[in-house]
Amino acid sequence: MNKFIRFSLAFLFILSSTLLSISCAKKPVQSDQSRQTEQEVTEKGDSEAEEMDQRTMEEQRMEEERLAAEQDKLQAEQEAMAARDKFASEDIHFNFDSAAVLDSAQNILQDKALYLTDNPDAMVVIEGHCDERGTEAYNLSLGERRAEAVKNFLVNLGVDSGRLNTISYGEERPIDPAKNEAAWAKNRRAHLYIDSD
């Protein structure tokens, strides 16, 4: 009896350790089998292969759609950036010692107002600048009046005044340092840009 018990215990031990070793080896064995199965399936009948092709095509189509959507998004972002750049690139110009918005600047400002309607979250900085002629303090005042004139024009076109911040730089930041009428005309400007903060 004692012998039998000892034998059966030994058998149980061997069995359990074998089971354990099998279960440990189970995963790689199974995956090998499934790969074999897959290979077999592809070599099987045409109907099943077609079904698989369709599924692949469907996947491809969805991928393409996704890519197209991404492309659209990218394009939209690029367009938005271009619009934003265009918004910032077109300055409003003034006559010497004047803060009156010229007729020629009104189309540009209308475009800017449209942009601001399309982008209701955009906050705007309006910088007023002067040419180097004249004197610093007076030009700072003139620059502020130019920025305010542009702000008022946009407010009259329906833009919320709370979105428009003005600052004058007077003659401190010319974009063209040359001393001629062409440079001065460029420097007498209101520069607008979207505040990213």
Added chain:
Amino acid sequence: MWHICSNIKLKFLAMFAIILLNGNISVAEDIDYIDITNPFLNKMPIAIPYFKALNGTADEKKMVKSTADLLSKTLEFSSFFKTMDRGAFLEEPAEKGITLKEVEFKNWTAIGAELLITGGIRDAGQGRMEYELRLFDTFKANMLVGKKYISTIDDQQIVTRRFCGEVLKQLTGHRGVYDCKIAFISTTSGYKEIYIADFDGQNPVQFTSHRSITLFPAWSKDGNWLAYTSYYKNKPDIYIRNIRDKRLVTIKERGMQITPTWSPVQSELAATLSYQGDQEIYLLTGNGKVIKRLTNSRDIDVEPTWSPDGKKIAFVSRRSGSPQIYMSDIKSGLVERLTYEGKYNTQPSWSPKGDKIVYSTMEKNEINIFTISVKDKKRIRLTEDSGYNESPSWSPDGNLIVFSSNREGPSRIYVMTSFGTDQRRLLSMPGEQTNPRWSPSGIYR
């Protein structure tokens, strides 16, 4: 001696009076020319021979020539004097003697010297030097100023500046600019920052480090505070800063804050603020609180400057369509237009004597400096054919005007007399210099 001193002073004052009278008559005929009848064209001939080494030591001998030269140069800065060529001198006080009894005045009147300064230097030991300096009226054969100074060997400049102040006080009634500083803007560091230099442009020291755009320095009447505008917080704000400990006061109002200027009689400022929608001039406490609004027009009002009695301001306004200079009574608010000639008159600065306002006018592609009489509105041109001449500021004695000019290319600081003569550059440093402002007297010691 006292009556002789006052005679000299009277002589000087009489000369001024006659000249002003003549000036008025000729100015009435034609305003656009440099006034040729002014005290700075009839400079007082002064002889400043080399000093005497009183004990004959090596240190004394080293200093007798350089101190005499420094004294000549310093005195000439006032533009009142013509120092005479030493080659023409008939006697040498360095050998013969420097006291009233030792000077032979006919030797000086013979060569046309109206004034004579003699000096002696004595080695007082332990690195200290003693200076004996005397100013004589050669025609009256009298001593006008006699001073003894003891200082360290390095203080030659301080001694000569102080004695020059005594000479000017004796002859004009004011110590001149020798104890003044000049604040200005320079782009030396790559940013517009405030610098402070001696009256003659020497020893410039950077005062602000905002690394931004800093403009319009303005001295308080005691010279202890500078008010100015800086974009340090990305918009033009006024800062009121103590010269020594750099304590800081700011103004709470929104909008642009520019062109501060201190009252000459109390701790108050006038400045341009735009928080009520357009540029107006306000009266502020020294702590930056608005007391009241001083101007009222829908167009630009900017650049206030105080009358010396603190009762009026002059300022720039575009209320008539172009920038012109106006005066306003602080109490009554009554406004009077001062300039009618020219389409662009800005940067007014009221003279310490109260009779004139200096300002700049834009004409074609030049900016030129003029003075205008407050009473009869007569103009005198001070600059011509020399590019942009801007930001004139009076010396506290009212005899000199410091300004900026780009006549040599980059903008630099220049000084001239109140009649436009003796124009010269004050300093040369990297970058461009603008906005010079003369400090009140007595802050340099």
